[in-house]
Amino acid sequence: MKIVADPSVLQLAINHHQSKEFVQAEKIYRQILKVQPDSVEVLYRLGVLKQQEGKPAIAQRIFEDLLRLEPDSFQAWFSLGNLHQSQAQWSKAVSAYQQALAIRPDDVAIINNLGYALQQQGLVEDAIAYYQKALALQPDCTEAKVNLASSLLTSGSIYSFDVFDTLITRFCITPDEIFRQVERKMGFDNFANYRQAIEQSLLQQADDYTLKDIYQQLAQALNLNRRDAEALKAAEIEAEFENVVGIKENLEKVNDGDLLVSDMYLPKAVLRKMLQKAGLDKKVELFVSAQGKQRGTAWQKIINHWQIAQHLGDNPHSDVHMAQQYGIRAQLYSAAQPSAVEAALCEIGAGKLAKIIRKIRLEHPFKAPLRNDFYNCFVQGNLVMLTIFSVFLLKTAEEKNIRRFLLSSRDCYHLNTVFRQIIKCCHLTIDCQYFLTSRLSRISCSEDYLSYVLQLIQPGSSAAIVDLAGTGLSLSYLLQQVREEIVLPPVPLVFFHHIHLDRVETMYRGVTLDKREIHSLILEDAINLDLDALEILNYIKQPMLKDMCKQGAHQYSPIYFKESAPAEILTLIDATEEIVDDFSSQITSDLIDELRYDVDWEDLCQLSLVIYQQLSRNDKLLSYFMSFHAEENREVEQALSAMLAEHGLS
Secondary structure, eight states: OOOOSOHHHHHHHHHHHHTTOHHHHHHHHHHHHHHOTTOHHHHHHHHHHHHHTTOHHHHHHHHHHHHHHOTTOHHHHHHHHHHHHHTTOHHHHHHHHHHHHHHOTTOHHHHHHHHHHHHHTTOHHHHHHHHHHHHHHOTTOHHHHHHHHHHHHHHTEEEEEESBTTTEEETTSSHHHHHHHHHHHHTOTTHHHHHHHHHHHHHHHOSOOOHHHHHHHHHHHHTOOHHHHHHHHHHHHHHHHHTEEEOHHHHTTOOTTOEEEEEOSSOHHHHHHHHHHHTOOSOOEEEEESSHHHHSHHHHHHHHHOEEEEEEESOIIIIIIHHHHTTOOEEEOOTTSOOHHHHHHHHTTOHHHHHHHHHHHHHSOOOSHHHHHHHHHIIIIIHHHHHHHHHHHHHHHHHHTOOEEEEETTTTHHHHHHHHHHHHHTTOOOEEEEEOOOHHHHHHOOHHHHHHHHHHSOTTSOEEEEEEEEOSHHHHHHHHHHHTTSOOOOOOEEEEEEOOOHHHHHHTTTOOOOGGGEEEEEOTTOOSOOHHHHHHTTOOSOOOEEEEEEOSSSOEEEEEOOOOSOHHHHHHTTTHHHHHHHHHHTOOHHHHHIIIIISOHHHHHHHHHHHHHHHHTOHHHHHHHHHHHHHHHHHHHHHHHHHHHHTTOO
8 A cells, every 4th residue: 555645544544543442553554654754743743652662661761752743743742741640750751841841831620630640759758739720720620629638638737717708608797797688687676786896795705605605694694595596696597608609710620638727606517517518518627717717726626637738818917927926827818808899889889789799709710820810800790780771771761751771792791691680670661672783784674674674663662772882873863763663753872881983973074963862871971981991891692683573563683793703702701691691680779779769970970980990091901902992893883884885975
């Protein structure tokens, strides 16, 4: 058989190889190499074959030949490392893995294998660091988890974690609010003050105390019978349990055998149940004292029984300073504290929204820096703005007697989810429709598309069209086409940010914009704003609408342009829908009533503006999308300009 550089011949060899027909596969590999001696792929496959045959010396020579041809071959370095590891040649394995890691710094398999090779050399601390890095990149990597647990046992070291505000936190943020919840539930006037006073007294009098001690003192001070005191204690435990929020990024760091350390009066059994509710399923030790961490007595006992590699906690004194005094490396964790946005919401009286935003933030962490930055902006920026804008829609509905909102695709997709939940939980009689539209479909305005719009906007429907940001010109053009078909009263256009753009007004110079029907949360004269930030945070996995196809009397099918968003952008927005669904499921009528009636509207508007301005200055956020976003916008505006010129409007 004559061998040439034919892919089908190589595929035949691969088929033999995969079927473990090593003799036939090697024969073809070597025949190909006579024609193509520098074929990196064939050399690699032949090296793997010889390794599988148990001929490591030959495999090593082949991999080394390959690396002389292509020094940056990740596969060759990885395979060479595995080859050395299989022969317990640990230093050579480490060297090969380090070369592979230099080529692919975030490859979890390489990081884990390098850790294992270091562990076998006795470099346990270095190995632990690599296993932790592997798990930070891929938390469900079973091999790295097993290796980490093994290395910790070998070193005699474990990791320790504070519990409250490190692994779990309270939805209500402070313990004082737990006491107020008990007071309201049990109808016990001034209970919160009594409860706080008793604990303060015990803090000064006793080195250690428990919840049982607190309620014994409370019963004596208030002359409560045992049944009433037990009922109050049970109510407090129930309130703690109901308020549990898991801090996911830290819960994922806990391994079997680790130690949890807490200055807490709650019983261990209650703490374990709270941790289980938050999702902790590891077998861990639990060391609980009232103030042992703060005073150091807990750390003294801990170092007598455990060797701690590192402690993680939220209190600078108890978790960091005191741990370090006893020779324990410690790291401070502060993300459980309200963020700047959450604190600002609390300051203006929107505490219920602040608590939900904080919960979503802590339960949806993303380790990759790019994703973490994007999702932080999404949760603490976009969700807050969408909620406040939803309240603005309710205000506008009341003032303008609007009974139906048409929320424009694609920017209003997430708003549609949030607003629908608000309507549902508040039992409002407002209709909300997700309006499939785009600038191009509005200007081309085919017969089927116009029919679709006429079905949504009918005389007497009291409808308004909603968009996050825009000039309103393409919507005004669409409404002009509708009015050529039916007599239609003015249709309000409601924006989060109504904007004025000279270049766009030049394109639409034949279109009339009735500014009396424009309603905007952010005023036109607001400065330092970039609508790109708003649009970027509301990207979804749905291409731009091209047209509608009428299928029946009241049935239409959307026709989309081909998806043009790059894969990295689609990957980045992967979890946004899940986050919005989670957030929306926690919206209550109490939260909306607080925003509508208890918070000053000007404060909400000002906070929206400040958040919008900060997002507009976030160069990282904008840079992720801007190349694609700007190109798509340029192409759309070119197409629009041509359409408008064809209609004699530009």
